[in-house]
Amino acid sequence: MKKHPFTALILAFSCMTSLAAWAATSDPLVGTWKTIDDRTGYSLSDVIIQKNKNNEYSAKIINVRSVPGAExxxxxxxxxxxxxxxxxxxxxxxxGLTIDPHNAFEFNGGELLDPKSGxxxxxxxxxxxxxxxxxxHSSMEGSAVGRNITWVKN
Incomplete structure (x- = not known):
């Protein structure tokens, strides 16, 4: 059986583009998340987490919901x-959230804005x-006490 270099080239290119697409979507933080209010347990918004060229994560609100009985x-x-x-x-x-170089499940150095309090x-x-x-986990600068907020991936 004769091998065709063109077929091998197409197969190699196809594998490389598939691997690149998989790598781009395999980041577990990137995607849409529901934010859960730690005080009420209600989902307040949906956010989308993205990663920039400096490997810093940011989250942007894409949908908001109100808590029953609240403005x-x-x-x-x-x-x-x-x-x-x-x-x-x-x-x-x-x-500004970045991955901890010692633990792939930990992220540090971020800043969280609470839209309710500013x-x-x-x-x-x-x-x-x-x-x-x-x-x-969010806390005021220099404080050991803070709040834990849970986001659930959609």
Whole structure:
């Protein structure tokens, strides 16, 4: 049986593009997540996590929901700076999160914006073993006490 170099080239190219596509989508943090309020247990919004060229993760709100019995929040009224009075949909709430070089399930160095209070918190996160839950620990700078927020992957 005669081998065709053109066939081998096409097969090799096809394998490489498939591997590249798999690698681009295999990042467990990248994708759509539901945010769960730690105080009420309700899902408040959907966010999309993306990774930039510097390997930093950020999350942007793509959908908001209100807690039953509470006033719906449409804009970041208590935010300061460029986020002041901006619509929640499209607002970036998590920035600068990077993977811990010693643990592929830990992420550090982030900043979390709470649209309700307008406060900014230091953030670190842990991807749970099933890959479907992200626990974000946020705290004020210099404080050991903080909050744990759970995001569930869609």
């Amino acid at each position: 719906a929040l449409a804009n970041c009224i208590k935010c300061t700076g460029p986020q002041k009075n901006q619509p929640l949909v499209g607002l970036t709430t998590l920035t 406060q900014r918190y230091q953030a670190r996160a842990r991807l749970m073993s099933n890959g479907k839950h992200l626990i974000i």
